[in-house]
Amino acid sequence: MINFRVLASIRRLSFWALATLGLPLLLSLLLASYYLQQVSMQGQQTAFLSAQVVSASKRLDESLLDLERSARQFRVLADENRLKLYQRQWQRVSKGLFELRTGTEDKELLQIVYELEQQLQSLSELMESPQALQRVALNIQFKRFASLSHRFDQRSQSLINELAMALQDTTQQAQQRLLFSMISLPFALAAAVLLVLVITRPLQQLRPQIARLKSGEFDQAIKVSGATEVMAIADALDDMRLRLLSLEQQKTAFIRHISHELKTPLAAIREGNELLYDNSAGPLNAQQQEITEILRDSSLRLQQLIEALLDFNLLLDTPGEQVHHPVDLKPLIEKVLASHRLSLSSRGLNPKIELGESCVMANQEQLRVIVDNLLSNAIKFSPQAGVIKLGSFATVNGVSLYIDDEGEGIEDELQQRIFQPFVQGKTAKDPRLKGSGLGLTIAKELVERQHASLRYQRLEQGSRFVVEGLQGSELDES
Structure with missing residues (x-):
């Protein structure tokens, strides 16, 4: 033998x-x-x-x-x-x-x-x-x-x-x-x-472990048994995992520390500016009032950027695999629309729900964040009194969820980079709604955790972001 x-x-x-x-x-x-x-x-x-x-x-x-x-x-x-x-x-x-x-x-x-x-x-x-x-x-x-x-x-x-x-x-x-x-x-x-199976079996063992590295799971050691070459690759991957884990921990600690250090003086700045803005320290003339409004908007913008950065860092720290349950799309979309009611009404935007399929298997909170970020993006770039469509339809590969706007669309040279962190397109229609450049990145990451894909489609008038490959489901009546 x-x-x-x-x-x-x-x-x-x-x-x-x-x-x-x-x-x-x-x-x-x-x-x-x-x-x-x-x-x-x-x-x-x-x-x-x-x-x-x-x-x-x-x-x-x-x-x-x-x-x-x-x-x-x-x-x-x-x-x-x-x-x-x-x-x-x-x-x-x-x-x-x-x-x-x-x-x-x-x-x-x-x-x-x-x-x-x-x-x-x-x-x-x-x-x-x-x-x-x-x-x-x-x-x-x-x-x-x-x-x-x-x-x-x-x-x-x-x-x-x-x-x-x-x-x-x-x-x-x-x-x-x-x-x-x-x-x-x-x-x-x-x-x-039999010998070929002995050769290929360790390679098959490496595939799920490399997939875990790709999804950002660095907590499990990479171990395989087999040929010396495969074991050497596994050792190298495990060394890379440890280095990535160390870098991830350092990055998380740095972001948390710098965010805390920024939020503390920012809170003091905002409180002082609010006192000036409310004339608590005495009346202001028109020019001084305008300056306080600029300071107020800028400090609010800075706070939003810090919070988006913290949310993005928290997202990267969470495990890639999540428990999925049947999710009814209609109440979820209505909840997201309600959270943006003020932004929609101030711009005179008209949201329309067009659901062909009403239930999918997903992580409900992550799916809510996906819809929230895509809707925020649509609001920023929609023209005054424009229409935003939120809908779904069945495909061969599952259920697709889309959000359409009537904006100017994204340039061809930028379409390949819009899902990268801190990449932004044209200036929003309302400067006060300028984003952080992390919304689409977070949405794409969460979509992939639903075992689906997110892509951009240029329409004749506007843009469409569509989530493809969601698994259809029946609602649990119990």
Whole structure:
């Protein structure tokens, strides 16, 4: 069994995976090549030997027939030319038998060839005897030749059948061995898949931990078990987590400290200015009254900026994951509109609610802050007596919530940066409503915590901010 603790490197695991899968495949290919080569060679040899045996048998039959014909013709005609023809035929048969004796290793064929050579010698002696004795003897002699030739043919056929059977057996053995080698491939593939899982499993463990870093959760240590390279990455990520946690704590402490240090003297400034503004320290002339109004607006603006900065810092400190419940959009939107009643009435703005879907799964307080910030943005940039639409509609990916205004819209070059902290567009229609540049940033952060997305859309007249991907829900009647 493979010890995966010893094979603690991705390089080693990859090598073992390739070896586990590649070696059986290579061995199977080599065995297949070897067996096919053996079958091919034996097939060629069988075909060659079969052709050789058939040709030898045919030549022997023809030579014996020619020998018999020339011998009988010489016996009848007693012609010198017939004698020479007989002698040439005899030499041809003798040479053919010699070639058969030296060209075969089969014992039965060698025995038949030996007997044929003996009968050929007997024929030679018989042809030298008186003619009166040759007739009957020649008939007997050539019957022996025919019998031996028949035996040679039968043995040749048997030999061909044996070669064919041997080739068939070799082919079957090759098929069985190839099948056995192919059966081992699934086991090799399973082992390779197991090794790949061992390699990828630690990487899968890193994904949710990196996602926690992305969402700003630095409280849990990053730990994985697996290959040394993955563990090294995990250690580096954990070091980065600790550094980010330290920086986040320092930033939070700094913002809290500086905010406190700013709010204390600011409170004194505002109180003193209010006393002057209310003529508590004595009446003011018109110019002095105007100065106190400027100081009052500026100090209020500064206090709003400090509070927005504190809210933004508090938002970043809160965990990314929140419990979601069914939220009815209509009362939530009405509550937000009520909180902005004075701003809406002073500008003569007309809000309209157009809800296609009335309930979503979300964190109610965070969703309220989202709508509040988007509505504040719409109020700032809407023209006098303009219309602000707040609505929702169902999509394939869930529920979308939108807020439209009739302002001038955002420039193209600024649209990619409007969700970054402290980025602001054109001056608000009412200078007193100038924002901090954190509203859209906070809204986008909270939208992502609802597992949704926030995007800007330029309309023919005005702008639209739409929250996409909210999960639809049924209201709990209980």
